[in-house]
Amino acid sequence: TQLLEQSPQFLSIQEGENLTVYCNSSSVFSSLQWYRQEPGEGPVLLVTVVTGGEVKKLKRLTFQFGDARKDSSLHITAAQPGDTGLYLCAGAARGSARQLTFGSGTQLTVLP
Amino acid sequence: EPEVTQTPSHQVTQMGQEVILRCVPISNHLYFYWYRQILGQKVEFLVSFYNNEISEKSEIFDDQFSVERPDGSNFTLKIRSTKLEDSAMYFCARLTGNYGYTFGSGTRLTVV
Numbered sequence: 001t002q003l004l005e006q007s008p009q010f011l012s013i014q015e016g017e018n019l020t021v022y023c024n025s026s027s028v029f030s031s032l033q034w035y036r037q038e039p040g041e042g043p044v045l046l047v048t049v050v051t052g053g054e055v056k057k058l059k060r061l062t063f064q065f066g067d068a069r070k071d072s073s074l075h076i077t078a079a080q081p082g083d084t085g086l087y088l089c090a091g092a093a094r095g096s097a098r099q100l101t102f103g104s105g106t107q108l109t110v111l112p
Numbered sequence: 113e114p115e116v117t118q119t120p121s122h123q124v125t126q127m128g129q130e131v132i133l134r135c136v137p138i139s140n141h142l143y144f145y146w147y148r149q150i151l152g153q154k155v156e157f158l159v160s161f162y163n164n165e166i167s168e169k170s171e172i173f174d175d176q177f178s179v180e181r182p183d184g185s186n187f188t189l190k191i192r193s194t195k196l197e198d199s200a201m202y203f204c205a206r207l208t209g210n211y212g213y214t215f216g217s218g219t220r221l222t223v224v
Contacts, residue, residue: 031211042116042203042215043155050211088155092211099145099168100213102155 002027004091006103013079014111021074021087021106029091030098032065032072037086037105079110116216118204124222128193133219135187135204143207146179146189147215148172148200155203161187194223 005024013019023032031050035043047056049065049072056063060083062075072089086107090100117136125131137144146158160167161179178190191198204216 033211033213035215040201040218040220042205042218043213045212045214048211090155098143098207098211099157099160099170100147100155101157104154 002029002091002093002101004089004101004103006089006106008106009104010107010109012109012111015080016078017110019076019079019108021089021108022071023073023089023091023103024071025091025101026070027091027101028069028094029101030069030094031092032069033090033092033100034063034072034074035088035090037088039086043088043090076108079108081110081112084108084110116204116206116214118202118216118219120219121217122220122222124224125194127196127223131191131194131221133189133191133202133204133221135189135216136185137187137204137206137214143167144181144187145205145207145213147203147205149203149218150197150200158189158202191221194221196223199223 007022033048034046037043047063052067052069054065060077064073086105088105089103092098119134144161147155149155157170159169159173176192180188199222201218201220203218205213208214
């Protein structure tokens, strides 16, 4: 059974601060994805990282996949209140079905 | 890409009753998935469906669950005899490209 440990579970920061969310596993994933989920809605894909060591940037968000493809991080620079939400990491299993194993999520609150 | 549409958005049912949850993805996608999220818990994989057959299923997906693609475009999840612990958000998802997933907005199932 593949597990993804996501930390921190809750994060409350002031507008303008930087933050990093971590996603760790002992398993290797074929890809790792980050989602944002609003209350009562489905997860919305932010980014997919596939190659070990890969770094992707999405405006103020920087995503990194670990060299061994077991861990990932999400870094937000100069957080804004609009960044408030639940961030989920999810690893795609090797194999044809590619089902996702989700982390428990990080609830981010950015205070104005 | 058009969104994945799920109906109903909210379903209340009595314990022991059958429920059918529906999903309308684009018909030319091959991979579809059902996930569920119990309130306050992780998003969990239920089943993957490829080329009109179940590809993989989790331990949660027992004999009470079934999936169908009855008319080539709709994708359904049936729970034959609901239990209280089946109360959750159920998400349909499709594989977009090689790694991206598009999730529906979910059906909130409440078993009373």
